Amino acid sequence: MDKNKLQTQAEQRLIADYYENLTKSFDQRITEEGRERIHKAFEFANSAHAGVKRKSGEPYIVHPIAVAMIVSQEIGLGATSIISAILHDVVEDTDYTTEDIKNLFGEKVAKVVDGLTKLSDEITSQHDSKQATNFRKMLMTLSDDIRVILVKLADRLHNMRTLDSMPTPKQLKIAAETLYIFAPMAHRLGLYSIKTELEDLSLKYKQPETYNQIVFRLRNQQERREYLVNEFVQPIQNQLQNEGIDFTVSGRLKSIFSIWNKMQTKGISFDEIYDLLAIRIVFKPKTNISEKRQCFDILSLITDIYKPKPDRIRDWITIPKANGYEALHVTVMGPQGKWVEVQIRTERMDVIAERGFAAHYKYKGVHSIESELDKWLEKIRETLRNPESDALEFLDEFKMNLYTSEIVIFTPKGDMIPLPKGATIIDLAYEIHTDLGNHCIGAKINHKLVPVSYVLQSGDQVEILTSKTQAPDLEWLKFMSTAKAKTKVKQAFKLDKKRHLEKGQEIIEEKLKQYKIKPSADTLKKLAAHYNLSNKDQLYAHVGMGFIQIDDLESILKTRRENKLAKYWKISFGKNKNNQGRELELMLPKTQINKKNTFLLKEDPDERNYTLAKCCQPIPGDDVLGYMTSNNHVIIHKTKCPEANKLMSQHGDRIITAEWTNFKKRSYLTRIKVSGFDRIGIVNEVTNIISKQSNINMRTVMFDTHDGIFEGDLYIYIHNLGDLNKLIARLMKIKGIDTIERIENIEN
Incomplete structure (x- = not known):
């Protein structure tokens, strides 16, 4: 057919x-x-x-x-x-x-x-x-x-x-x-x-609700925004036309995700975001005059009309972003007392800004040595050539290389080297050459000696110091920032893999012997899982090379007999870099979970087969999802939790939808921060509303006052999200309270 x-x-x-x-x-x-x-x-x-x-x-x-x-x-x-x-x-x-x-x-x-x-x-x-x-x-x-x-x-x-x-x-x-x-x-x-x-x-x-709320707020303000744009742009257009500049002006609204992200990172409300709107000026440059000079000429014309915000001028032309982006940004005080960002670009810069290197990348093997993209691709290839890293380790390293918040470092000769924000002296040394990194003992910045762990600042001029007797140190891994440097140090300790495996196996078996535990496949699997490793060979290698110190074996492997027929392992992941706050209970016998159905979270302890993640501390009522472990146990995360985001990207097939049932008996530790203007009796009012009026228990209450401002850090026990929202609403009525924020991370 x-x-x-x-x-x-x-x-x-x-x-x-x-x-x-x-x-x-x-x-x-x-x-x-x-x-x-x-x-x-x-x-x-x-x-x-x-x-x-x-x-x-x-x-x-x-x-x-x-x-x-x-x-x-x-x-x-x-x-x-x-x-x-x-x-x-x-x-x-x-x-x-x-x-x-x-x-x-x-x-x-x-x-x-x-x-x-x-x-x-x-x-x-x-x-x-x-x-x-x-x-x-x-x-x-x-x-x-x-x-x-x-x-x-x-x-x-x-x-x-x-x-x-x-x-x-x-x-x-x-x-x-x-x-x-x-x-x-x-x-x-x-x-x-x-x-x-x-x-x-x-x-x-x-987060559909959050998304829809921001869309609604943006639509509500559309008419007011359009009026502001027209009022703001008119004098600029007149001035540019008088100068004989061929240009177009358009308004660019901040993206919904950027708005949400700024609200999260800055802890501010929608109304407090001043750069919702940006005005983009794209012009056709005149020949025989540098594009950079013409961009600055337009900047000068704009700042003659509107006063600039001194700390909000960004020159991405002199030093373009790592992805090739070039433009001049300035934030000025516009009509109605509103800050407005203006972006100035040539037509060429605009094409690159929208289509990136894809707009002009050469596919036929003719690579420009100066191309930032080529340098970045070479870093990725270096990571890929490392046969020792498994897929998850590689994904983390690759993700690290994607961050484009960069600083620029200068060599003694004045050459520029871009590095990710947070990079240290040792990262810079390995960025220049492997041998320089292997033998690095420190550096000089402005004639001042600094250690290998020194965090670089943009604009530093750095002279790397070396010694023939210096060798890579495992301690460097604790403060290194770049994937390239970490890989080079790890490779230095992977020269004799078999020896490391044997040494690691010997150390682990000796440790287990002290607790009278047999090195069974199940035990080794749980240990490997605790350190986010794939198998026992990786576990042996990491221990043998000294990357992992198994000093907390007792807390990792806790056994408890419930009765003669059943027992369960409880493995509690510590707050290390890769597994911050993840908690896992592996239970026997296993509970069968249908991934297609919504997983109901029940309060009854006899029916509980889930754990609340320590990293985001969800409470009943939060939007949550479940991560199903290999042993059919479910860990509950908030949908917006960064750790959950990572799990969904790496183990998407284990993610299930989850919903709370009615929770009224148990209380969950929650942390809130309160700030406002200090006055006599305000602390007493806060604690009175929490404990007496709301009947909520407090674990820890800390208040600090300075220069007429007070800040409170409170650890309270809450039944569910509804109760928390009611409490916050009551506290906000207190005279002097300015902000109340729920803190995700609870440090026990």
Whole structure:
């Protein structure tokens, strides 16, 4: 039977419309020969996917065409990338192989498609996260072609745009993975508009109520904003026209995710965000005058009209961002007493700002030595060449490399070296050369001696000091910041793996012997899990190399007999860097949990088969999700918890939806911070409302006053979120109280 007959006439019309829109997005980039190859790829993929539907009910081929549309129109790539996008799911979902793709469409397309093809369950390590393994494989192709990542970002963007048809656990997993890896990746590659949309869509599915509230507030203020823009822009336009500058002016609203993120990090309300709006001036530069000078001339014209905020002038032209972004930013006091950010760019800068390096990246192997992107890709390749790191370790290292909050360091000769914020002397040493890092003993900054642990500040001029007798030190790992430096130090201690394994096994068995515990597979598995390692060999190696000191064995392996028939292990993860606040109870016998159904959280201790995560301290009423361990135990996290976000990105298949039942008996330790203007009796009023009027027990109460301002740190026992909100509402009525904030992290 002809596969195309499996498609109805309506479906064929829909597919034809999608493909026609794709062809309309082509410009002079796509030659006639390229268009023919693209059409051949479309016919091939349409036949291969015939009869297959998406969750939304649409023919499957609609998805690859939509991805190709993003690749063509929103990223601006050529024929090879468009063909790869159309074919990106053929090898994974049909009987065709990468070899077939190579024979039909050439080696380049085959390599990109292979990089985009996910691994099957059979060849995915049981210890590593499937997503992390897939991502690592995909990044391997960076050695040959960055188009793999660009097409993957387009694929992820279309999946996020059509996430409505997915079940909630799948939505949470995909949204978290997007926020954890793909949005930072888009930012790192300079794809600002794609990064913004990925972040906004992730928030929409992770925290729908918060997302909708911000959207509502923005719509409410739209008319007022438009008036402000017109009033603000008019005098600037007049001045630029008088100067004979060819320009366009537009307003850019801060993204929903950026607004939410600022509210979280700064602890402020929606109304306190002063840079909701930015005005963008894009101009056509005059020839024979430097772009930088012309940008500063426009800045001067603007600051003649409006007074600038001195600490809010950002020069990204002299030193562009790591992703290539160039612009001049200034925040000025506009009409109605509102701060307004103005962004000044040339047309060239604007193209790079929207499409990043994808707009002009050279694919034919002609790499510019000065390209920041090439330097970054080389760092990724270095990480990939390290055979010792497992997929999860790699994902963490890669994530670290995505952070673009950078500082600039100067060498004694005046060369600039960009480093992530928080980098130390030893990070800088390894950034310059491995030998320099291995023998580093300190540095001189402004003729002053500083240790290897010194945290660098942007603008420091640093002279690295070395000694032939110095060697890499495991203590360095505690304060190192960059993945490259950490990898180099670890490699120095991995020269004799077998010896380390034997030494580690000997140390662990000796420790277990002291507590009369047999080194069984189950015991070793629990120890490895505690330190976030995949298997016993990794555990032995880390102990043998001295990365892990097993001094807290007693607290890790606690056994307790409930009766003659049952006992359970309780493993409590300490607050180390990778496992901060994660708690896990492994129980026997196992409880069967249906991942498709919502997991109900019950108050009855006899029916409890879950643990509340220490990292975010959820209380009944919070929006939560469950992380199911390998032993069918569930750990409950808040949906907005960073640790939960990481778990969803790395172990999305173990995430389940969870809901509270009615909680009224038990109380949960909660921390709130209160601040305001000090006056006699205010502390007494606060404690009176908590203990007497609200009948809430307090564990710890600390108040501090200075210069007429008071701050209170209170640890209280709350039944549920409703009770907490009522308490906060009562406290806010006290004269002098200014802010009340719930603190997620409770330090016991």
